[in-house]
Amino acid sequence: MNILHTSDWHIGRSLFSQKRYDEFASFLDWLREAIESQHIDILLVSGDVFDTSTPSNRAQQLYYEFLYEVSKSCCRTVVIIGGNHDSPSFLQAPSALLNVLNVKVIGSKRETQ
DSSP: OOEEEEOOOOBTOOBTTBOOHHHHHHHHHHHHHHHHHTTOSEEEEESOSBSSSSOOHHHHHHHHHHHHHHHTSSOOEEEEEOOTTSOHHHHHTTHHHHHHTTEEEEOSOOOOO
8 A cells, every 4th residue: 555645735825925826736736646656545635735724716726626636546545634724624614525536634633522
């Protein structure tokens, strides 16, 4: 079983007021190709998918298109864990839909009772 661990994508982050969507798209394309060429079974993203708790529409589009494309690849499961830049409720909101694509979202640690 091949597992690829990534983190800190910060999709949507600007650099000196310059939007970097082309760079994020290139990174996600590279990652998708690496998943295929390395025959990755599980992709783990541990924190800071987005740079803000309210990502732009373009940042969301890049993220969801990536997850959709990966779901059609050899990768059987994607696990997304929220980080301090992510909104737990925002990440978890589409969980039912993402489960269909074998994407598991953990927005925050669960409260113990």
